Amino acid sequence: MTHRTAIVAVLGLSLAAGTALAQSRGTVKIAYIDPLSGAFANVGDLGLKHYTFFADKLNAAGGVNGQKIEIVPLDNKVSPQESLIALKKAIDDGIRYITQGNSSGVALALTDAVEKHNARNKGKEILYINYAAVDPALTNDKCHYMHFRFDADADMKMQALTNYMSGRKEIKKVYLINQDYAFGKAVAAAANTMLKAKRPDVQVVGDELHPLGRVTDFSPYVAKIKAAGADSVITGNWGNDMSLLIKAAKDAGMELDWYTYYAGGLGSPTAIGQAGRDRVKQISEWHKNVPSPEMEALVAEYERRFNPPGATGTYNEYSFMRLKTAFEMVTRAMAEAKSNDPVKAAAKLSGMKHHTEFGEVQMRADNHQLLQPLYVSTMAAGLKYDIEKTGLGFRTDDRIEAKDTALPTTCKMNRIG
Amino acid sequence: MFDLIVLSVFNGLIYGLLLFMLSSGLTLIFSMMGVLNFAHASVYMAGAYFAYSLTPYLGFWGALIAAPFLAGLVGAAVERFGLRHVHGHGHVAELLFTFGLAYLIEEFVHLVWGRNPLDQRPPPLLDFPLFTFAGIDFPAFKVFMIVVALGMFVALWLILTRTRIGLIVQAALTHPHTVGNLGHDVPTVFTLVFATGSALAGLAGVMGGIHLVTNPGMAQALGPIVFVVIVVGGLGSLAGALIASILIGLLQTFAIAVDASLADFLRLFGLQVTRATPGWEVWSITLAQIGPMLPYLLLVLMLMLRPRGLLGSRDS
Amino acid sequence: MTAERRRALMPWGIFALVLVVLPHLPGFGSGYAVSLLSQMGIAVIFALSYNMLLGHTGLLSFGHAVYFGLGAFVAMHAVRWAAAGLWLPIPLVPLVGGLGGLFFAALLGWPSTRRAGTVFAMISLGIAEMVVALSYMIVSFFGGEEGINGDRTKAPSFLGFGFGPQIEVYYVIAAWCFASVAAMYAFTRTPVGRMCNAVRDNPERAEFVGYNPQVVRYVAFMAAGFFAGIAGGLNAINYEIVTAISVGAATSGAVLLMAFIGGVGHFVGPVLGAVAITYLQVSLSDFTHAWLLYFGLMFVLMVLFAPGGLAGLWFMHAPILRAGLGARLIGPYARAVGPALVLALGAIIAIEVNYRVSTRPDLGTAFEFAGIAFDASQPWVWLLAGSLAAAGFWGMRRGLGPAFERHASLMAEAKGGGAP
Incomplete structure (x- = not known):
């Protein structure tokens, strides 16, 4: 009797799991794997706001290759182990782009897991947008083709x-x-x-x-x-x-x-x-008093949106210039590849030169490290x-x-x- | 060197007294009701957030009174409407109830105040360096914390030894059933003790929220260590809790201050330990790294060698 | 084979069949489902091993993850040795993890199990925190903050399988899950397993019969450590990384939740708890950001109203259902559950609106939830939530009494076989 109960439960719950699998199509999903709870929740929250901001702007302008960008936040509590669980979840959801920035410990685990995944699953490769993890090893001994770093190491x-x-x-x-x-x-x-x-x-x-x-x-x-x-x-x-x-x-x-x-x-x-x-x-790579009318307007727009009248708590500050660069370069690579397939985008991204208001930046082809003014x-x-x-x-x-x-x-x- | 010792004693004392404010209430709750209250540190966190929200309306001094009072009300409600019903299901159920409650309080804090750390400043009256030693300022607020903690100890001690309710509580610590048989309303005493313990945790929260930082992780940072304090100090013993708190505070602060490893220690005895020595990794661990482990080592050793703790009247 | 024996073995046959067939059923073959099933399999072993302590021997541990985690670390080192040339195919790695768990349980168990009750609980907490601190210190074994990782496909292949794809890993987990569940069930039937129960219920009497309670607790502790280590080893293969989290308080807390929610009083309880909680952890977070809050609420309500866990609920009703009296429960239960759902709806609206306002102020106060447009700045939203909750609470309080009464009377009827 007892065992039959267990089996019934397994069956019932698993069935429910199966039906919960409804997936939306027609969007490019970027899994945002960073701390959204715990001691570093504020850091992860900040990056997520930046991504949301740029994704919303791009989607309002029609998206990329006719598809909208969707940022999927996944909490990793700055733990390498939790990050791999999150990565697995992203893979299971069919997500092909991931981004992470906080903690090089997490980045080392993620980049290793992405490399393994890419080797084992041809045709389902994942592109890793690293916007802040700056351990030099990531673009040296531990580098691989689908990892791109947009912050100086x-x-x-x-x-x-x-x-x-x-x-x-x-x-x-x-x-x-x-x-x-x-x-x-x-x-x-x-x-x-x-x-x-x-x-x-x-x-x-x-x-x-x-x-x-x-x-x-x-x-x-x-x-x-x-x-x-x-x-x-x-x-x-x-x-x-x-x-x-x-x-x-x-x-x-x-x-x-x-x-x-x-x-x-x-x-x-x-x-x-x-x-x-x-x-x-x-x-x-930037601070607010580097003169640039275009960037100043963008910062003002961001801070208007995330600090609505009457909002309490910490003032939400625009912080990462590099995140704008990363977002622009990745979506430009997709557009130039005429495909949202990460492998095709990676081919365009590798060695790409890009114009910013602070001078030309380049994604080094030999180790996928962005060179930008500091x-x-x-x-x-x-x-x-x-x-x-x-x-x-x-x-x-x-x-x-x-x-x-x-x-x-x-x-x-x-x-x- | 002397400077560093004095500074470390001071820092250790402040950390220890913060621990004491938290554990004084818990030791009463634990020894009377046998409940390992996992939510105690969460009430401490709630106290900090209450103070954050009340300060704009009541000022710091108003919040200093009101936030612990609110925390006490939360404690009373938890005991009256939750814990009392779970009591019949045994200690494991009680403990799991507080376990779940700790979870709920943390999520409630997320819900109301968000996940970001909040900046709380000391009131202007206490926001100045009181004195300077060896080139380091001692903020008046830290000294205020010491005064409050010691005042709390004296007040609690007087209540427990000089008032009728205090005597009942003391009797209930050792002989809960006898006290009930004598016709005292033990459930109400329980509610009262739980509320008082929670209020004290709330008071610690008001202090800790300013001294450290008000963030949703502050409960987890101190949660397990208060259990160490009450077990090491001895169940139901205020003085024991005070001694254990300060001991742990000093232990952790000095561990950081001393840049020594086991290898250095062995060298004192003429044993040369180098990279080539087997197990170098263990020998080279510094005291600073061991620091977080020491309280728990103390806990395990205490339970094995002297389960009643330093000043406890009965075994845990 | 007698009919009785067949009846005893049949559940195991079905269990094995389900484990084999499950990933091939429609809807279960996706990466998501196979991953979920893998996690459930690991959780089932872990939760059952925990219940060898809590349910069967009466030992409340706050540090069971220590043996899960240390087993996982040992197993991960084994994977790395295997990649370096040691002949150790992946399906045997969990055994190494189990032996690792056993070793550390044998080492730490003797001082831990000298006493039961609160002393045991506090020692387990202390040891757990010490192991966590150690894990950041001894980098060559634990890998520090980054943990250690390995590549399961670099180990020697086994019967032609390379263990790259998740489905192959699932079958390793399923096989170990079946073997471990069977072994743990068998353990409860051995004299040692019976003595565990005796020590739990009355240590003095057990001692009188001639068993040293500490030795019995120690044996149970080591057995629990062994199976926790197997679960840890499977976890190491599944994620190919192990960090300090595996030995940490959160993992110890999670297994306690699984065992308790499932019900510690029955062998299958932790199985139900492990499956249900793993499913909720994975899926609830997809639906709502406030999932931890709902999770905590559900847990507290379970402790308050159903301390026997899911299994306890089932066994409270099984005799009634078997006696064919289930239909008579529907009415009174509906009158209690209906208002409870209204109460829940009110609470959910309040929580969701609040979450929206506190976590995403940039999106403004207007939003859509369950197809209805809300504006958090409008008082009617709060009024609606509040009145739904209040009305639900009132109705539930009226309905609960009759529901309990009906249950009690039907229970008596079922037990009495309908005779007056």
Whole structure:
């Protein structure tokens, strides 16, 4: 009797599962695999808003090759394992494009799984749009043909950052604090070697790795930075790990120069406030005060839409120029291929040159890393655009041309199709 | 070095006292009702969010009173309309009820306040560096937290030892059935204890929401560790909870501050451990990495060697 | 073969047949369905192994994922060795995972099982958190934040199968699922399995009969660890990645939910729970963003009103249905369930509107739900939700009493065989 119950239940529920399989046709689905819950939910939410924004604009203009773009959000809780579950779900739904950005740990797992899937399922290949995972390995040892990265990798950014630091003689003692995973380790390694080459006189007084997304109070770390006597901090921290670190340092009244990858948004400017003036620096592909009428209009449109009158909570800031580039280039590749098949689009995307308001960018054909101009900028007052209503914005210190960001690659990839 | 020790003691103390605010209520609930209340840390989170929403209307000081009160009401309702009905199905059902409740509270927070972290600032009155030590500012708000936590300890202790209701609660801790047989309304005492415990968690939330950051993950960050506190401190013992909280606070803070590994430790005894030594990976683990593990090691050892905890009156 | 024996074996035959045929039925062959069935198979083993502790031995564990996860890590290393040349075909990998789970259960089980009750529960929680912390420390075994991955197709092929396609993996899972369920069922019938129940119900008496309760608990713990390890090994093959999540609190919590929702008092309970919860986890999230909330609500309601789980509900009604009295339940049940549905509708409207407003403010307040246009800024939406909920609640309260009474009287009638 008992076993028969089980069987009936299996049958009944599975039948229901089968009927739930209604799939919509006639759209190009892009699976957005990023954290939508947990410690980094705000980061994933931000990227999703950007994608939604661009997809809606494109769909209003008729879509691509007569099909509309649909963004399918899948929560991965920044876990590599959950990401592969999400990827499997996307594959089962017949989705052929995926995008992800937050955490290189996730990206390494995803890119490996995508490569395996593509090798095992000819004709059902998946194209991976990486918009923010910047572990250099992704376009070097772990590269493959269907992975395209639209953000400069950790080494390229550190190259630009240390070039800038080499001209600043007031830097004597540097403290490195990073998240304990692939990306954080890559930042620390790059900072150590590049500083040694460009500024042998600078002393690295600390090289800390802390757990990813699990530290709630950074005060003990700040005490260590203080005890080490550092005058500058280099950190690749992002999301809450960035804003909490900077908040703890501010509460302790520390006067430090911050050389960061991601201090420009998601609560970090709010957390540090006026204390960050002329002290917080960022390396990025864009910031709001790079002059460009077209981009300024777009930013205004975005922020009007996501901050409707009467909305409470955090101000939704336009943040990723690279996401616009990625969206434009991928859809342009589809249009030029006259097909929404990812393999055909990939052939067009590989080596593609694209015009942006900030100069020409190019998807390197040898490792599928986008070359784009980079900016080193400093938090300052009295600028045209401030950030998170703090009265402070970013001011360009240095612009690095796209071609100057290129680094040698160890990537060997096999073309598909 | 001395500076770092003093700073770490201070940081550890603050973290420990935040833990105490959370665990004082839980230790009463657990020891009286035997319920492993998994939702306790969620009530702490709810307290932080209540304070966030009330501050624009009542100001910080109003929210400091109102948010714990609301949390206490939630606690009373949970006990009266939920837990009491599950009681008959046994401890596993009770525990699972609070387990589900923790889930529900987190989702409710998502529903009402969204998933993004919210920025809460200390009130202007407390938003200044009180004093500076070794070049590091000590915000007045952190000192305020210490005062509130210690004040809470004294007040609870007085209530438990000097008032009639406190004596009944104390008696119920050790002999719940006898107290019932003596004609006291044990169910109402339960509701009261649960509500008070929840209100204390709510108060901790008001503090923690400002000291750390108000986000939907704040319950999970502290959830399991409060169980460590109450077990290590001993069931029903306020003083035990205080000692265990501070112990764990210091343990975790010092683990981060000390850049030493097992290999360094062995070197003190003249044993040379290098990369070539078998098991280098284990020897090279730093104290900072072990930090998150230490409270749980303490928990397991305590349960195996002294199940009544530091100051407990009976076994868990 | 006697008729009785045939009757005992028939469910197993049907079970095996269903496992074999299921992916070939119309509607079940899609990638989605095969993936879902694979996950269900793994969950069934895992939940049943958990119930060896909770249901059969009375041990409430908050750390059962430790043995699932460690088994998965061991299995993933085995896959990598196999890819490097060790002769270990994929279908044998779960056994390696099971042995891994067994090894760690043997290691950690002795200190864990010295006592039952709350002490056991807290020790399991402590050990679980320690293993999670360790998993970030020892990178060569756990792979740190990234975990470890492997390629199942690089292992030696087995009977010509390469195990690239999901359907081949499904059959590995199905085979292990059948074998594990049968083995766990057999375990409950052995003297050791009976002693587990005795230790659960009355440890003093068990000791009096001559069994050391700790030894019995330890044996049950190791057996549970072994089967959890098998499930972990299957999970490693299925996803080709294992990270700290596998040993973490969320996984331990999920298996507790499955076992409890299914019903810990019956052998099939966890099977039902595993199938139902896996299905809900996968499919509910497609329908609504608020799925975790509904999930939590359902769980709390189950604990409050049906602590016996799904299996408990079934066994509450089986005698009535068997006695052919089911039709007489319909009326009173409808009068209770009808209003409950109205209450649920009101709650769902309120929740969905709220979610829409709090998570997607950019889309404005106007939207469509279930084909009806709503505007969250209009008070009538809230009024409607509120009055539906209130009316439903009122009706349900009136209906519940008679429904329970009818159930009790029919139960008595069914048991009494209709005799006065």
